[in-house]
Amino acid sequence: MAEPAGCAVADGDMAVAARAHDWSRTPLGPREHWPPELHLAANLVLACRFPQCLVWGPALTAIPNAGYLPVIGFDATAMGRSFRTLWEPHWDVVGPYVARAFDGESAFHEDFPLDVCRQGVTERRYYTFSCSPVRDAGDRVVGLLATVVETTAKVRAEQHMREVMASLEEEVAARAADRNRLWQLCTDLIVVMRKDAGIMAANPAWAVHLGWQESELVGRSFTELLHPNDRSMTVDACRVLERGATVRDLEARFRHRDGGYRWLAWTAVPADGLISAFGRDITVEKEQAEALRQAEERLRQSQKMEAVGQLTGGLAHDFNNLLTSILGSLELLAARVREGQLEHGQRHIQAAQGAARRAAALTHRLLAFSRRQTLDPRPTDLNRLVEDMIELIGRSMGPAIALHVQTASGLWPAMVDANQLENSLLNLCINASDAMPDGGRLTIETANIRLDAQAAKARELAPGPYVSLAVIDTGVGMSDDVIEHAFDPFFTTKPTGQGTGLGLSMVYGFARQSGGQVRAYSEAGRGTTMCLYLPRYEGAAHASERVPPAALPAMGSAGTGRVLVIDDEPSVRSLVAELLREQGHVVRECGNGAAGLALLQSGEPVDLLVTDVGLPGGMNGRQVADAARVLRPGLRVLFITGYAANAVVGDGQLEPGMQVLTKPFEVDALLARVDNMLGED
Structure with missing residues (x-):
């Protein structure tokens, strides 16, 4: 029987196989006896590239197309066989859908699992299939159109995604649990705050170290708890955080709930518009460091006192020897004077002078060691x-x-x-x-x-x-x-x-x-x-170039200078004045700086000021000299001192016309220095 007029004729291997198939041995009978609806439906299925199978009549005779067979794992022998036979292993699932289609209702099943054998290997695969009724000219259901799509890749992707999302959810839950345990158990203080230092969250360590509960902290300013002396540096650290940088090891004192303070070392990190900070209680370390500092200070003081003891012991030993020599020589000299035996007095005078010179050398060395000698660099x-x-x-x-x-x-x-x-x-x-x-x-x-x-x-x-x-x-x-x-x-x-x-x-x-x-x-x-x-x-x-010292003139040379001598030690002042007067100088004496300055301000002529550096009354010798030079520019000044910090005499950088002579000094040295200074142009 020829194809009905106007029906599409399917091409391809399955269409050829369908035309060549012996349909007379099937419930459909020879093709030439098929009704037009069957011819039309069969040709549409065989021509379609989408996996489809036409199921016809009560016997459920199958006419599959080329796309349908490999999806299910069938071969060409499925042509003309019962649809139920083909799906027998899964008929308990497929059968109800087929029945619903013959009842005139479309049926659909998504991601149906099948164990498919391909090339000798059976594996679980997934399909989405549908069953739609096929009607004749009288609107009676005479068959169904079964379509199938393999969704194995999609199902496996979804399964993998679901596995990853358990996994992710479990990981997130685990991390959240870890963070919560860290938050709860961490011995360091943790705080989350806004950029304006408003506290948003605080961990339980705050209660342990500072006595504050989280409910008492949230909403307060972080800086509110700072020691007043530590607020400025913390504000500076906040500016660093605002620039996006991390602040490390910021040490500051925080107020305990009992009113005291504890030392904390903070590390703060800005992120997502918030600041997370971690504080370590270093109060014990600070106390130990302070205790160590105090112990070291006590040790230094002990060593200092030991050195002072050694110094004073050695000094007392040497000075007692020298004083014994001086006093003994003077006593013997006095005895010889009383006895009128002056011919033996020179020896005792020389002995006393030698001991005095050694004492002067000793004090000079002590001043050098203590860095208090008067230097002229x-x-x-x-x-x-x-x-x-x-x-x-x-x-x-x-x-x-x-x-x-x-x-x-x-x-x-x-x-x-x-x-x-x-x-x-x-x-x-x-x-x-x-x-x-x-x-x-x-x-x-x-x-x-x-x-x-x-x-x-x-x-x-x-x-x-x-x-x-x-x-x-x-x-x-x-x-x-x-x-x-x-x-x-x-x-x-x-x-x-x-x-x-x-x-x-x-x-x-x-x-x-x-x-x-x-x-x-x-x-x-x-x-x-x-x-x-x-x-x-x-x-x-x-x-x-170093200028060699000038030769010292012999005692008794004439002088004509007008000299003001200022010294608070009467014996030294009278000695210097007497020596200068014997040289022909006109000498005035004062016992303190104020009196000396008053004389200089009076207008009395003075060519040379000879002054001790250390003077009582709040005005030292350098201050007197500076004030005098305001009134008398170029006034020559000779400082005589047994001890003078360099700063008092200008750190060794004396102005022109100023010189220093260290006590004790030889008489000849004093007279030579005075004559040299008065002789300067």
Whole structure:
């Protein structure tokens, strides 16, 4: 039987197979006997590329297209077979949908699981299928159209997504639980606040450390709990947070609920418009650090008192010896005067004078050690200073010691008191000689040195340029313990009576007061290097010339100056005045600065002011001199002092026409200085 007119004729393998199929052996019978509706429906299914199967008649005869078979895992033998037979393993699910379609109702099932065998391998796959009724011209249901789409990929993707979302939900829940445990159990204080420092949340550690419950904190300002002295730096830290930066180790005191304060170290992080801060209670650490500081202070004080005890003990010993010599000599001199035996008095006078000079030298060394001597730092050429002292040093060494000098070329001038440096160099050379009792080699070296930050810190100096003066011997050396105490006052390794123990302490004090340092480098049995580091003078090179002291005139030379002497010690004042009057000077005396200034303001002629620095009544000698120079510009001033901080006399930088003479002084030295100053143009 030919195809009905107007029906589409399907092409393709399945259409060919359908036409070639022996339908007479099926409930549908030969194709030529098919009704037009069947021909039309079959051709539409076979021509369609969407997976479809036409199911016809009560026998449910199947006419599948090419797309339907591979989806389900069928082959061409499914053509003409019963739809129920094809789906027998799953008919309990498929059957009701088929029945509903024959009842005239469309049916739909999504993501139906099937175990499909493909190429010998059975696997679980998923399909979405539908069953729609097919009607004849009389609107009777004569078949159904079954469509199927494999959704395995979609189902597996959804399954994977669901698995990931359990997993994610579990992870989120776990993390939330961890955060909650951290929030609850963390011993550090945690706070979340707005940028305006308003507290939004606080963990239970606040109650443990500061006594505040979260309900008492929320809504309050973070800064409200700060110690008043710590608020400004915390406000500065908030500005840093506003710029998006993290603040670390901000130490501040927070008020406890009982009114006291605890130290907390905070780390704060800005994020998402909020600030999260973590605070660690460091109160115990602070208390321990303070206790340690106090213990160290007590130790320093104890060591200081021990050093003072050692200093006063040694000082008392030496001064008592000197005073015994002075007093004994004077008593013997007085006895000889009473007895009229003046021919023996000169010896006692010389003994008293010698003891007094040694006492003066002792106080000078003590002032040098304590960095309180009056220095006169000037640009100094160390190479020339060393060369000028070679002969003196050589005579002090003796023939068994070979003396070598290595001076650096292009040596910078040093800013130092040349006279005190000569004393220090001679002291170091004598110590080196004592360390070589069997002879040896002594080397004096000069050098330019630039100290970087690390090297300067090791020497307790500021980084920068220095001039070094080193004294190197090949003697017995020093142990670490001896080096540690080498610069202590009255510390000596020499036998009793052979050293005061003030030599190196004087060098140390002089170096430190000069803005430099002295270091000892030694090893027992391998010699010692003593190195002085002195500040470089940055001015013109010609300023390094040192003017030699003028020759002292003999006593009794005539003078014509008008001199004002100010000193609060009557014996010193009368002594100076008497000496000057004997030289022909006109002398006026005052016991304090105010009286001296009043005399200067009176208009009485004065050519030279001789004044002590330390004066009673609130006006020291420097203040008197400065005030006098306002009235009398260019007035010559000679400061005489037994102890004067450098700041009082201008830190060694005296104005022109001003000089310093240190007590105790020789009579000849005083008279020579006065005559020199009065003779200046």
